[in-house]
Amino acid sequence: MAGMAxxxxxxxxxQIFARVKPTREETSKVYSVNNDEAAGASVEFVVxxxxxxxxxxNKLENYKFRFRRVFDQTAGQxxxxxxxxxxxxxxxxxxxxxxxxAYGQTNSGKTFTITGGARRYGDRGIIPxxxxxxxxxxxxxxxxxxxxxxxYLEIYNxxxxxxxxxxxxxxxxxxxxxxxxMHDSEQxxxxxxxxxxxxxxxxxxxxxxxxxxxxxxxAETLLNKASTRSHCxxxxxxxxxxxxxxxxxxxxxxxVDLAGSxxxxxxxxxxxxxxxxxxxxxxxxxxxxxxxxxxxxxxHIPYRNSLMTSVLRDSLGGNCMTxxxxxISVDKAxxxxxMSTCRFAQRVALIKNEAVLNEEEDxxxxxxxxxxxxxxxxxxxxxxxxxxxxxxxxxDEIQKLEVQVKDFLDDTDPEATLALGxxxxxxxxxxxxxxxxxxxxxxxxxxxQEKLGCANGTGNELTPLSAAATAPDFIPSNRAVRGILISxxxxxxxxxxxxxxxxxxxxxxPVRAPNVRRCPVALGLKLRKxxx
Ligand SMILES: Nc1ncnc2c1ncn2[C@@H]1O[C@H](COP(=O)(O)OP(=O)(O)OP(=O)(O)O)[C@@H](O)[C@H]1O
Ligand SMILES: [Mg+2]
Numbered sequence: 153m154a155g156m157a158x159x160x161x162x163x164x165x166x167q168i169f170a171r172v173k174p175t176r177e178e179t180s181k182v183y184s185v186n187n188d189e190a191a192g193a194s195v196e197f198v199v200x201x202x203x204x205x206x207x208x209x210n211k212l213e214n215y216k217f218r219f220r221r222v223f224d225q226t227a228g229q230x231x232x233x234x235x236x237x238x239x240x241x242x243x244x245x246x247x248x249x250x251x252x253x254a255y256g257q258t259n260s261g262k263t264f265t266i267t268g269g270a271r272r273y274g275d276r277g278i279i280p281x282x283x284x285x286x287x288x289x290x291x292x293x294x295x296x297x298x299x300x301x302x303x304y305l306e307i308y309n310x311x312x313x314x315x316x317x318x319x320x321x322x323x324x325x326x327x328x329x330x331x332x333x334m335h336d337s338e339q340x341x342x343x344x345x346x347x348x349x350x351x352x353x354x355x356x357x358x359x360x361x362x363x364x365x366x367x368x369x370x371a372e373t374l375l376n377k378a379s380t381r382s383h384c385x386x387x388x389x390x391x392x393x394x395x396x397x398x399x400x401x402x403x404x405x406x407x408v409d410l411a412g413s414x415x416x417x418x419x420x421x422x423x424x425x426x427x428x429x430x431x432x433x434x435x436x437x438x439x440x441x442x443x444x445x446x447x448x449x450x451x452h453i454p455y456r457n458s459l460m461t462s463v464l465r466d467s468l469g470g471n472c473m474t475x476x477x478x479x480i481s482v483d484k485a486x487x488x489x490x491m492s493t494c495r496f497a498q499r500v501a502l503i504k505n506e507a508v509l510n511e512e513e514d515x516x517x518x519x520x521x522x523x524x525x526x527x528x529x530x531x532x533x534x535x536x537x538x539x540x541x542x543x544x545x546x547x548d549e550i551q552k553l554e555v556q557v558k559d560f561l562d563d564t565d566p567e568a569t570l571a572l573g574x575x576x577x578x579x580x581x582x583x584x585x586x587x588x589x590x591x592x593x594x595x596x597x598x599x600x601q602e603k604l605g606c607a608n609g610t611g612n613e614l615t616p617l618s619a620a621a622t623a624p625d626f627i628p629s630n631r632a633v634r635g636i637l638i639s640x641x642x643x644x645x646x647x648x649x650x651x652x653x654x655x656x657x658x659x660x661x662p663v664r665a666p667n668v669r670r671c672p673v674a675l676g677l678k679l680r681k682x683x684x
Contacts, residue, residue: 160509162248166468167220167475168497169236170195172482173261174225179482185224193221195480197491217494218501219478229274232265233281236475240405241282243473244390245289247401248507251408251467252278255496256479257489258412263380265477266409267365279361279386279407286388287354301389302357303348304364305331307459308382309431315364315384316347328367333462341462348389361386381428383435383460384409398517402510406467410436410460413489435460440496442468447502473507476500535574545577553578557585 172185172195187193196216223232240250254262268277290298304315312331334342351357369382386407393400411432438458445453446469453469455461467474478497480490545553553572560570572578 160511162473162507164473164505164507166500166503166505167473168478168501169221169223169475170217170219170478170480170494170497171223171227171232171261171265172225172480173259173264175481175483177483179484182484182487183482185222187221192218194218195222195494197482197487197494199487199491215491215494217491217498219497225482229265229268229277229281232477233278233285236477237278237282238285240473240475241285241289243507244388244403244405245286245392247392247403247509247511249404249406249466249472249510251406251464251472251474252477253406253408253410253464253467253474254477254479255410256412256493257481257486258379260412260479260481260486260490260493262409262412262477262479263378265479266386266407267361280358282405282407283354283357283361283388286390287357295394296392297395298390298392300351300357300391301348302351302360303343303346303385303387303389304360305343305346305385305387305463306364306368306382307384307435307463308369309428310435310459312343312346312459312463313367314346315367316349316360317367318347318363333459341465343463357388379412380409381411381425381432383411385463393514393517398513398521399511400514400517402512406464406472408464408467410439413493434458440499443496443499443503447499467505469503469505471508471510472505474503474505537574545581549578550581553581554585557582561589 172183181198183195183197185193185195194216196214198214221235223235237252240252244250252266254266256262264275264277266278268280269275286300290296290300302316306313306315306328312333313328314331315328317329329345329347331346332344334344336342349360351360364384364386368380368384386409388405388407390403390405391400411428413433413436435458438454438461441454441457442461455465455468461468466472476497478493480486480493482490556570556572560568570582572582
């Protein structure tokens, strides 16, 4: 049974269930179902000694087979889903691989159980119900981000076909792309040419199921009007991760409808049906060989003998939680096959699988996360060491710096500082801004100097800084700078006035109009007024 070996690993035998197909025959004396919890579930056959159909029973009349649970004729599709498929779907959502396969003779209800019946909506089987369950969970679970893909593989007459090929509208089987199996160095199989289609929601997934089913190989046989003549593996690939995390969980769910075992003479087969039956029986024989080898823990397991066992390698004794549904018919004519199905199931129940939590770091997401971390560490390091960063300043950063410089210049507090951290690029940028301001001031100064020179005709030059006070439009809100400039300017003017008076007195000539000499000071005063 189930047991956690090490963290993330579940060792578990393959779970076996049985489902009895409804029949109109009186069968109450032929078999009985017991689902007693204490004693364990079982189905028991009572085989009369005089049973026809060539079956002679010399020794035993009662055959009892144990199962995890036996579903009798009245069991509905929902009950089957809830008991068998839902727990598997839950584990697939948790990151484990899962397989559910139906095994039984032809016409015993495998396709009805796995895919469902077409007559009523309530007849839908495990695949559509599981898809609905998975997508409901995916929509509701806000803690995880999932992506889902689907493939549908058919193995017919020992050739693999891709049932989801969209190129062909009404196609024959031989037109479908064939899929080949490759083994890598670790003996994992790769299915070449099998399309794996993304399906974002339940509707898309169901469309893929219907597309595949229209391509499936079916035929009318004596026992089943729509006998599926191939093994089909419908696979859901789930990839889930928490938002922002680089750890992803990838799991696969195989839902397998095997072709039915059939007795060639009983079916009166010929031609193509006979060829199909032979291939079906051979592949089921190889499946049995694999099951026997696994149940007896043999050193060599002959997976490679058939395509079906190669594809299902992980499901049988590997990294997977596997469940088998034995479909049985209790019509008297089918008892022998039903018992052989049950016997096969008993062997299957001995197989131990070791399912591993398929969790790994996604390299692409991991690189993105490491890049982010790297950048933040670089920033931190640059803060500590003052090392320059490599990237250019962004437009946004430049604009913020301009505002910062303007606020700094506007600040009347002589202790005001420009908080730039250790980022040399920002420091350089601020110096460049200040330089632009100063050179602008100088230009203004030159213009004013020229004008003043013309007006007083002295040709005397002002110091560059004092000239800035005459340029009120240049940095109108820069009180601090202008305050300094004005004081200096007034000082200069005072000195110049004194020099000029002295000069006039010496020369004894007419005193020049005072408004001319006061002009720079008047400008300074005007400037101060504007500031106020
Ligand atoms: N539990 C059930 N309830 C009602 N009808 C069922 C049930 N099981 C099977 N049937 C009906 O029996 C017929 C044969 O079933 P199905 O096609 O599923 O058999 P099968 O095992 O897939 O056979 P094959 O191996 O030939 O493909 C179908 O018409 C199906 O609808
Ligand atoms: Mg079928």
